Amino acid sequence: MRKRIGFILALLAVFVLVLSGCASDSVDNRSSSSKDSVDVNVFQFKVEFKDQFEELVELYMKENEHVNLSVQTVGGGSDYAASLKAEMASGNEPVIFNIGGPTELNEYRDYLADLSDTQAASLALDGTLNGIEEGGEILGLPFALEGYGLIYNKEIFDQAGVDPNTLTSFAALEAAFAKIDEQKEALGLEAVVAFPASELWVMGNHLANHYIAPEFNSDIIGAFESETINFTYSDQMKKMLDLQSQYSVQPVLSLDYSMQVEQLFSTGKVAVIQQGNWIYPTVEQMDKDFAENGIGLIPMPFDGEFSDHLPVGVPQYWVVNKNASDEQVKAAKDFLDWMYTSDQGKDFVLDKFKFIPAYDGYDADRIADPLSKTVYQYSLDEKTIGWTFMATPVGWNEDILATEFQKYLVGEVTWEEVLSTSKQEWENARK
Numbered sequence: 117m118r119k120r121i122g123f124i125l126a127l128l129a130v131f132v133l134v135l136s137g138c139a140s141d142s143v144d145n146r147s148s149s150s151k152d153s154v155d156v157n158v159f160q161f162k163v164e165f166k167d168q169f170e171e172l173v174e175l176y177m178k179e180n181e182h183v184n185l186s187v188q189t190v191g192g193g194s195d196y197a198a199s200l201k202a203e204m205a206s207g208n209e210p211v212i213f214n215i216g217g218p219t220e221l222n223e224y225r226d227y228l229a230d231l232s233d234t235q236a237a238s239l240a241l242d243g244t245l246n247g248i249e250e251g252g253e254i255l256g257l258p259f260a261l262e263g264y265g266l267i268y269n270k271e272i273f274d275q276a277g278v279d280p281n282t283l284t285s286f287a288a289l290e291a292a293f294a295k296i297d298e299q300k301e302a303l304g305l306e307a308v309v310a311f312p313a314s315e316l317w318v319m320g321n322h323l324a325n326h327y328i329a330p331e332f333n334s335d336i337i338g339a340f341e342s343e344t345i346n347f348t349y350s351d352q353m354k355k356m357l358d359l360q361s362q363y364s365v366q367p368v369l370s371l372d373y374s375m376q377v378e379q380l381f382s383t384g385k386v387a388v389i390q391q392g393n394w395i396y397p398t399v400e401q402m403d404k405d406f407a408e409n410g411i412g413l414i415p416m417p418f419d420g421e422f423s424d425h426l427p428v429g430v431p432q433y434w435v436v437n438k439n440a441s442d443e444q445v446k447a448a449k450d451f452l453d454w455m456y457t458s459d460q461g462k463d464f465v466l467d468k469f470k471f472i473p474a475y476d477g478y479d480a481d482r483i484a485d486p487l488s489k490t491v492y493q494y495s496l497d498e499k500t501i502g503w504t505f506m507a508t509p510v511g512w513n514e515d516i517l518a519t520e521f522q523k524y525l526v527g528e529v530t531w532e533e534v535l536s537t538s539k540q541e542w543e544n545a546r547k
Contacts, residue, residue, distance in 0.1 A: 154447040158187045159203055159210035161196035161432060162259070164394045168468040175460065176451060183447050195316075197511070211440045212448050214259075214432040217247040217506025218340040221255060228255040229438035234449050236456040239475040247336050247506060248433050256433025257452055260471035263428040263491030263500070264322050264392030265415045272296065272303055272387040284424055286355050286417045293363045296387050309388050310380040311364035312371040313525055319357070320518025321505040322427070323390060323416070327353035329504040330422045340507035343546045347535050349420070354531055356416055360390060361525055369522060378402060390416070393487035394431070396470045400485070413490045422501055426494040429503030430474060509545030516541045 160169070166189045173185045188210075190199040197220075200213060204227075215224055230253040231237050237245075237254045241261075248256040268280055276299050278292045296308045312318050327349040332338040347353070361368050365380060377395050380386045382402035393413065400407035415426045436448045455461040456475050465471045466478065472488045472495075473480075483489050494500055505513045520534040529537075 153182050153184055154441075154443045155184045155186070156211045156444055156447050156451065158185060159200060159213040160187065160189055161191040161214050162394070163189055163191040164397050165469045165471075168397065168464065171468070172455065172461070172464045176454060180450075183451065185451065195514075197514075209437055209439060211437050211444045212452070213435060213437065215256060215435055216432055217336055217430075217503070219507055219510055221248055221250065223510055224435070225250070225255075227435070227437050227439060229436040229445055229449075231255065231257055231436060231449065231452075234453050236453050236475060239457065239477055241474055241476060244430050244474045247340070256435045257456070258430040258474035259432050259434065260430070260465070260469070261428060261474050261491065261495065262392050262394055262431045262472065263413075263426045263494060264390070265413050265426050266388055267381070267391050267395065267411055267413050267487065268388045269381070269384060269386075270410050270412055272305070272384070275299075275303060276387070280412055280414050283414055284417060285419065286352070286359070289417050290359060293359065293388075297363060303387070304384065305387060306380065306385045307365040308363040308386065309360050309365070309390075310371060310376040310386040311360040311368045311390065312373055312376040313361065313368035313522060314370060314372045315376075316514035316518035316522075318373070318390065319521045320513035320516075322392070323356055323360075324353060324513060324517055324521075325503060325505045326416050326418060326427055326501065327356070329427065329501045330418070330420060332504055334422070334500075334502040334504070336502050336504055336507045339504040343543065345539055345542045347539065349418075350531075350535055352417075352419060357521060357525075368525060382406065393470075393472065393485070393491050396485040396487050397468075400470075407485065409486075411486060413487050425499045425501045426491065427503060428491055428495055428500040429506070509542055512538075512542060512545060 158173075162169070169189075170187055173187055177183055177185055190196050196214070203210060209227070215221060221228070232254045234257065236257050240258060244258040244261070245254060248254065248258075266283075273280055276296045278295060283289045283292055293308045296303070296305070300306075300308065328345070328347075329339075331346060331348040332342065365371060365386060376389055377391065377398050381389045382399050384406075396407060399411065413426075415424055417423075418425065434452050436445055436452070438445065440448070456465065457477065462478060465473060466482045467484060470485050470488060472483060472492050480492065483492055517534075517538045520529060520537055523529040524531060524534050
């Protein structure tokens with residue numbers, strides 16, 4: 117009997133030890149598992165700094181081991197706005213994502229956390245939070261300042277005998293394009309321009325804005341509140357569309373952003389492209405010397421008050437999903453703050469992202485590339501046009517206006533039909 121009792125007690129002791137071991141493993145797992153770590157997924161649109169941004173994210177996670185950041189980049193030839201809507205509809209809502217100005221603020225208002233308590237918000241430059249504030253809350257943090265226009269190859273212009281500083285009118289620009297076109301074989305060009313008409317945003321957002329913003333006196337909120345659009349400067353908009361299409365590598369509807377910037381412009385096969393300072397990292401990767409010394413930026417022509425003005429604005433805002441957990445929201449705010457206010461983050465912003473800072477506390481003399489320096493100088497000179505495409509009806513610039521542009525370019529509709537359809541769709545959306 118004693119032996120039996122002893123055997124039972126021994127079994128019980130072993131059982132207790134096993135349980136203790138399991139309990140110990142369970143505690144250890146909890147201490148090193150997801151309970152004490154925070155997963156933050158980032159859904160962002162800017163393909164031009166994808167690699168550099170992911171490098172920054174890795175650096176942050178090394179210093180903050182409790183934070184697991186994952187990045188998904190959708191942009192360039194892909195439709196970020198549509199992809200974001202799909203993510204939201206799927207239930208896989210990102211913790212950090214990007215939105216534009218007042219129109220998208222209104223669309224995603226129920227998702228947006230107040231970022232007023234971040235250090236970055238307190239350092240944002242005057243005007244960079246316009247359209248992203250509501251009810252005393254700051255609902256987004258600006259990426260950077262950006263500007264766009266016509267980016268040209270200095271060597272080709274010099275060889276062709278074209279002075280970029282004189283191209284301030286449509287007549288001058290058309291004469292320059294014709295002059296380069298006559299010499300394109302000797303210059304080794306496929307065409308004067310690479311116009312990526314397959315990219316709705318290039319036409320519907322950027323080209324159109326240059327001739328729509330002046331109608332609203334370059335006022336974003338004015339465009340957002342307007343019940344109609346009159347296309348006051350539609351003749352100039354048509355001229356710019358026709359001119360680029362005429363002198364472009366063909367067919368323009370088959371050209372995309374990558375072909376325009378990487379395959380054609382960065383390799384010296386075209387002399388001019390309509391783009392902004394955000395292309396610099398891509399061009400630098402293709403040909404560093406060309407990026408540093410061989411490219412310049414001038415405004416598209418405009419006949420009127422905003423002549424010699426460059427469109428400058430905040431391309432997108434970082435926002436935080438308030439439907440995420442408290443821990444995720446805090447981790448997201450901490451990361452965004454670190455990116456724009458820490459010494460390491462600011463080095464990346466200036467030296468690797470090649471951003472024009474939208475925040476105080478940066479050394480403007482360190483703005484690295486010639487395109488960004490030009491944009492910054494236009495800002496200092498107060499020769500800028502606002503980005504009203506951030507304030508048009510949801511989807512209007514790309515889904516309506518740019519789609520009509522595409523139909524016009526292949527002869528399916530007249531210019532008058534482009535304007536009539538686009539005006540009607542604007543008014544329908546604002547009812």
